[in-house]
Amino acid sequence: MKAASVDDPLKPVLRIDFPSAGRLGRGKIELMEHIRETGSISAAGRAMDMSYRRAWLLVSELNRMFAQRCVESQRGGQKGGGAALTAFGEELLQRFRAMEQQLQRALEADLAWLAAHRAVEGAPSPIRSNDAS
Amino acid sequence: MKAASVDDPLKPVLRIDFPSAGRLGRGKIELMEHIRETGSISAAGRAMDMSYRRAWLLVSELNRMFAQRCVESQRGGQKGGGAALTAFGEELLQRFRAMEQQLQRALEADLAWLAAHRAVEGAPSPIRSNDAS
Numbered sequence: 654m655k656a657a658s659v660d661d662p663l664k665p666v667l668r669i670d671f672p673s674a675g676r677l678g679r680g681k682i683e684l685m686e687h688i689r690e691t692g693s694i695s696a697a698g699r700a701m702d703m704s705y706r707r708a709w710l711l712v713s714e715l716n717r718m719f720a721q722r723c724v725e726s727q728r729g730g731q732k733g734g735g736a737a738l739t740a741f742g743e744e745l746l747q748r749f750r751a752m753e754q755q756l757q758r759a760l761e762a763d764l765a766w767l768a769a770h771r772a773v774e775g776a777p778s779p780i781r782s783n784d785a786s
Numbered sequence: 787m788k789a790a791s792v793d794d795p796l797k798p799v800l801r802i803d804f805p806s807a808g809r810l811g812r813g814k815i816e817l818m819e820h821i822r823e824t825g826s827i828s829a830a831g832r833a834m835d836m837s838y839r840r841a842w843l844l845v846s847e848l849n850r851m852f853a854q855r856c857v858e859s860q861r862g863g864q865k866g867g868g869a870a871l872t873a874f875g876e877e878l879l880q881r882f883r884a885m886e887q888q889l890q891r892a893l894e895a896d897l898a899w900l901a902a903h904r905a906v907e908g909a910p911s912p913i914r915s916n917d918a919s
Contacts, residue, residue: 661805667889668801669900672794677900719903741903752896756800759892763885767802767810770852770874774807 663764663771667749667756675714677749684711685738685746688724694736712736719745796897796904800882800889808847810882817844818871818879821857827869845869852878 668678680701687697698708716722723742727735738746757764801811813834820830831841849855856875860868871879890897 658806664803664805666801666803666809668799669897670797670799671904672797673791674905676799718905720905721903745903748896748899752893755892755896756889759888760885763881763888764802766881770854770878771804772807772851772853 663768665753665756665760665764667753671718674718677715677718681711681715682746682749684708685715685723685742688712688736689738689743689746692735692737694724694726697736715742796901798886798889798893798897800886804851807851810848810851814844814848815879815882817841818848818856818875821845821869822871822876822879825868825870827857827859830869848875 666679668676670676683701684697684703687700688694691697691700694708694712695705698705701708703711712724712726716724719741721741722739723745724736725739726737799812801809803809816834817830817836820833821827824830824833827841827845828838831838834841836844845857845859849857852874854874855872856878857869858872859870
């Protein structure tokens, strides 16, 4: 993984607070993407350097936030049970990603303003004598 | 303070990640508002149940994120020094609050969708026998 640099663009991050029921943000959304890809809560957790317990708790919280389940899982079986997104989970995932894109567009001018006023560390000095050696 | 309820509206929360330089979000923005109001970093911290050290670190991080300082402070003096927003800090504050409003507007339809699919805890059962006792 590349280290963060002051040259990297500013990144707006969206989170939705559900009063008394938790938060919906990058963590749960990425976990759902990994579940879709791996078919397993534990593999999805591993892909995010997360314990099985932590991944399971996030899935459980996600399922309790909505009237419909987002992730379905079976315990047991040859591979320790599988997990998959429900149709609702899939819709939620796509909608959240679309919201992030909309956010980026809506805030474009403000992000440009912030970027223009951001501290520049380690940037070359704007005036530099020509080194002829 | 009122306890959070499942009846409270969903709240989109904005944060801007500055790669290698920290995050700009509710905490720093509220702290700036309290500094504007109280004229003091320690009083602003107290208003947010935050230690002076924590408040001071957030101000320091904020000042290092931008090419211009957001908060100016003096040590010493009769009241232990005061603090105030710079013109740039004031502009940043107002812009962030405007960004939050823009976010709310841009995501209005999605927030309504999320709210419509949210779990309803403790709601009365839709079908209920009439208790005549």
